[in-house]
Amino acid sequence: MSRVLPDYTGHLIHAIQHIMLKNNLKLAIRHLQNSKTSTLINVFGLALGLAAAFFIWQYIRMENSYDQFHDKADRIYRMTLKFYGQGRLEGHDAMNVAPLGPALAEDFPEVESYVRFTPEYGRTVFKYGDQQYEEEKMYYADSTLFEVFDFPLIEGDRKTCLTRPFTTLLTESVAERYFGPRASWTESPVGKVIRVNNRGDLEVTGILEDVPENSHLKFNMLVSFNTFLVTNGDPTQQWGWNDFFTFVLLRENVDPAAFAAKLPDFNKKRFVEKTEGFYSEAVMQPLLDIHLNSKLGYEAEPNGDGNTVYFLFLIGIVVVIVAWVNYINLATARAEERAREVGVRKVIGANQGTLVAQFLTEAFLVNLVAILLAVCLVQLGQPAMDTLVGKTMPSIFAGPTVWWLLPTLLLAGTVLSGLYPAFFLATFSPAKTLKGEKQRRGKGVLRKGLVTFQYAVSVALIIGTVVIFLQLRYMKNQDLGFALDQQLIINAPTSLDSDSVYRAHYQSFKMALNNIPEIEQIGASSAIPGKKYLDIDAHGGIRMMSADKEKNVTFKGFVMDEGFLEVFGMELLAGRNFSDEMSTDKDAIILTESALPMLELEDPESAIGKTVNYQGSPRSIVGVVADYHHRSLQHAYEPMILRNSGSNYLYFSLGLAADNATEVSTLIGKVEQTWSRFFPNNPFNYFFLDDHFNEQYIADQRLGNIIAIFSSLAILIACLGLFGLASYMVTVRTKEIGIRKVLGASTAGLVGLLSRDFLLLVGIAILIASPLAWWLMDTWLENFAYRIHIQWWVFALTGLVALSIAFFTVSLQSVKAALANPIDSLKSE
Template sequence: MFKNYLKTAFRTLKKNVGFTAINVFGLALGLATCLLIVFYVVDELSYDKFNTKADRIYRANMQIKFGGIDQTYASSPAPLGATFQNDYPEVERACRLLQRGGYNVKKGNQVIHENRVVLADSTLFDVFTLPMVAGDPKKALVEPHTVVITESTAKRYFNTTQAVGKTFTFDERELYKVTGVIRDLPKQSHFHYDFFVSMASAQESKENAWFSNNFNTYVLLKPGVDAKKFEAKFPALMRKYAGPQLQDILHLNFDSFESAGNRYQLSLAPLKDIHLKSNLMSELDHNGNIQYVYIFGAVAIFILLIACVNFMNLSTARSANRAREVGVRKVLGSRRKSLIAQFLSESIMVTFLATVIAMLIAYFLLPVFNNISGKAMELSVGSLVWLVPALLLTVLVIGFLAGSYPAFFLSAFQPIDVLKGKLSSGFKGGMLRSSLVVFQFFISITLIIGTLVIYNQLKYIQNKDLGYNRSQVLVVHGVYDLGAQSKVFRDEVKQLPGVMGVTMTGFLPTSDYRNSSSVFQERALDPKKAVLAQTWVVDDSYLSTLGIKLTKGRNFSSQMPTDSAAMIVNETAAKLMGVKDPLNKPMYLPMDNMAKTFKEYHIVGVIKDFNFASLRNNVTPVILMYGENTGALSVKVNAANITALMGMIKDKWKSIKPGKEFEYTFMDEDFDSSYRAEQRMGTIFIIFTSLTIIIACLGLFGLAAYSAEQRTKEIGIRKVLGANVAAIVGMLSKDFIKLVAIAIVIAVPVAWFAMQQWLQGFAYRQNIQWWVVVLAAVSAVLIAFITISFQSIKAALANPVRSLKNE
């Protein structure tokens, strides 16, 4: 019996090959797109879950509100880890990570700058699941000047994973012994390092400084511990340990400090939430965004729904033509359950075929999608464990829903009514199909508006006046490796033809190199007269090279020895000071963590605010101080042949440091990388929106063909009576265009609200323009009309004699 159902289903589908192809291709395209998005979402949600104790691991965050600024940091004080482990029985283990900005590692005659270096406590392997292939995890990071490396790093430097006992030369002077080799960290980790250096090597790790937040501290809670209850103990912890230092520095107790509106609070962030829900200062890596997961998850559901709607629409539309077949089958003795089984088997067969094709499309497009999304996803045996059952369930559900209308509705009719044609009028209204078409174009128009808004915001970001000029600025990294020769390199580069300006400092608007300090307006260090600001050390060429404008006062000058105690503040810092004219105002900067000593400065200039951080955030105070910093060399170039100039700069570098790799970027590229997630999202959105429109148009194309087929006799009569092609096309198109118009009315407010919520994530944003809505609406109408017109014109040009004869 089942074999007969399949054979009959195959013949029926073959007979209507055009509609079958549209059904299969539309559904396959929707399923393939949905699969790719599901892979992306699953990958994003799987971060840090490779840790076997992930449910019990938390990171300590610090929220600081002081000096007019309120910020939360992913870092915490040095003594916090030991305090957790020694004083709180809830904590099983604590571990700290400390970023140092990388090391220069010697390999033969070559010096390689390794950025993926971090200092770690010896408890690292008790907290995180980092399987070791060589060495003892209990002893690996106990001693100073020891290091644990990854497998790929061991192979890169020693051509073997058995590297325990071998040594590295860091920064051309310090020897570090390899005490362990671990497997490469999974891609789904919120930090990625190749070198884990013993924390015992860092002097600052032993300091009892509760107001210096440089360490990323993690705790492993004991089984059964309630994190919220444990977190409730933190205020008492801060009062006990940070309170005495607060008293020494500002001569305030914690109650007075907080009553003045300040805050210095500790909190916990679950490890599994860090990648998607944490974008704080001092993160160990660039994290994702849960908002994008929600958006893409919704898009996947919408695309799958549109594909299913297409399938259901065409299935129900074609079922009208089979009413007479149902009547004949019933007259010949077919039972209702046999008819139901027949219709469902056809529907499930089409769905299964579409699913197989979708799997193949997704498999071959996965590398392309990885390239666009910046991922490294792959189909593994583990993926198939959940994917195959999910797809089989999808086949059954979609097949059943699409086949349920003809199966249960048609099979219930009386044969005499069907054969007399009394049901034909029941298929002309098509309220269900009309509703589904509206739904399809509602989704399509919403996505079109969303894509246009995202594109508009990205364009706004790229063209916004940031307060500095990043165009044609070459940034040479690691200039500090040149030592005393760094000034020589700077001066020689400055003399090259095509060089417009040179500044030497690692503090750049597009860099992650930051330094935050509290600066006081009074010698008594009154917190009410404090400004929490970025304090950057720059030279006298900084402003001119980067095109930062002075609004008051003057620039630094190498001809003025007193400028060693001079400051230039941005407009935001000047505003927070609450003074009418900040020029020549004294400012006091603590020179150590306990503020036992401080240095007096005087403000010599005020600069226009510039965006040194993401445009998601407002500009915060910046204070520039005159001095020497060799973190990087920024070169403003204006050469017709930048390649030749680059070669000359590289030659200068090699002549001073022949074994050291020449590393550089361009400032505009560094800026763009800060918004890579948004750029990728925009690209993916454009692709998915295009696919959604294609899928919707496939369904509309099929329905238009069905509508034209159903009205063949009417079209023939109208042509005989003198109707022209335009009139017939208009007649066939207007009903569908009305449905698109209804979809526009529903989609516009929904899309407007959704994108307004997305834009709230940017402190600097472009409002949704009126033309975005108009363009989306016009595009939807044009796309629908073009799709419908193909079938309408074909029907209008048909010979009326033939159509009437066939009827």
């Protein structure tokens, strides 16, 4: 018998627990139904907060996933290049020299493999049959590509597809442009030949899946590196030609820190110091750090920002906490209402643990329904969110993470939002409760603190939103040093046989365009403001002709003709523009103003006529132009050397008349018709400069929009809580309101009385949030070379908005109570 009794006891305890659970669920559901207003506020507020957190989580997961689809990602490193002048760091580029990869593999057994990429800077027009398109993002790549990376290959041989000259891999979307939809291919495109710029052919040796969006290096086609060697010369022995993204794969179990410690000796050995004080060094950068933690010169793509991701992570957390705070506030505010219930249950035998379990069950149900509603909101809002961030984000259900995240959130929400109210209510004294005595637990200090926290978060987010949009407006309205509107840009042609033919066709094209009255100026260049930064040249070994080699400096620059300055309205400070009529101008240069100190020239006038040693060739300075922003105002002015050339142009720029009343489509039609006469074998591709230049601000614009949306959600959630609290407080003070009205209190006076305490808390929240928000946003503004200074009125305006919203929220209930019949108020119990 002694062994049987414990079994019966266990069954009995299990049954009692089961009954208690069912009773808790019944009681919890009954209470939530009886408190419809607070239940709806809690569920809807939590759902909004959780939906916001889910959206942020998706975005963060996307940003952190960059390059992780490569199986060996944690062993892949990009070799970046630092270069020094007179011992000072002059630059740090993402690109490196061509011999570096082979040298590392030769010197270090730790290197398993390497691969190099270099972009095609010129125009590339592919033609197959009747299909002809200008293609962008074409890179030359080593045949070792698939030894390092795992870009999915649909067709072709991974080992041989990039070994021979004049072979190419196409991404699926590019292949479909020429060979039709993949599903309709009757034979493989592999082995087909594509005509390039009407000059040569490339054999298709493989088809790749489109490069995933979460890759820091995006391309549309890859051409074998051996093709580059044949068509552009051999750079593999040149340690000064740094146009190559170089990646190394370390062997398994190699310590990256130990390998990095060997690089200084390698750099001294390989990067020979040609001039004292001028040297370069290769530096390791983990592949997985590139997207969020790299802003080097000549990045392949605009990268993300780790600080922004971290900031959004914090926003996601605080928005959820703000929603949980609503539950705590409303639950504890209604403590007196539930005091009699607690007393009765304690008298009939309920212990503290049973009561805590019941109140936690209520919190569990509220959080469960809120999570389910939040998931529905995310699914419905996914397209809008993708548009907002400019990326197709993975579904919330993608991957196994969600299956532990949702239960974790449910458990955390239940405990964090329900535990304090549960213990607070469960500790009420039954004797006092049944006598009708009030259960005092302080003066609501915690509740006031939580309301203050909610509004402090909301106010800080509003200030952040205002500062971001002010900074964006400042950058867009700042003088850029050139004209940004009324410029139509055409991609220059590619399929011309020689420089002389190119110049002749271009001059004839210009003359024909001059007959179109809407066009005032025409220019050509190898780069334009706000377009691809890779179009800019970086040339070192530049100094005044009479200066020593120790004075060598590196300049950015590009090629242009005489019309470029006129199209963009650049200010000539001294000297003259280039001229087609002066044959000597092919060896002339124009400097930007900030280039003068680098060459130790005092002022624009004194620079004119001086001779510069441009990598061993003499070049005469014929003009100096005012500095202009080739990139956005996140960057300082870049000293530039502008060179003259009759070819090698990538863009034709057309300056349109300011009073042009012609329809854009009509004007484009005229230009395209003229283009077809002179460049019939080249597609006509155009864009307007202001559209492209302002694309540089898209990332910051999106950040501002994201913060604005989540700021609005935080304010809405806080207002829901405030509305619920105000509603309850008005109910509690109904009799007091009736007495005050009978004694002559005005409606305005009663509204002020009921609003005063809440507005005081919001005022404290503003005082707390303002210095914190100022510090955060001032830190963010440090990323900009040209920035605003946060003015006092930003905080005053934000405070006024927050107070107004809070007052309006509370007044909805206060006015209703103040206008009620005092007789009804005095009758209520």
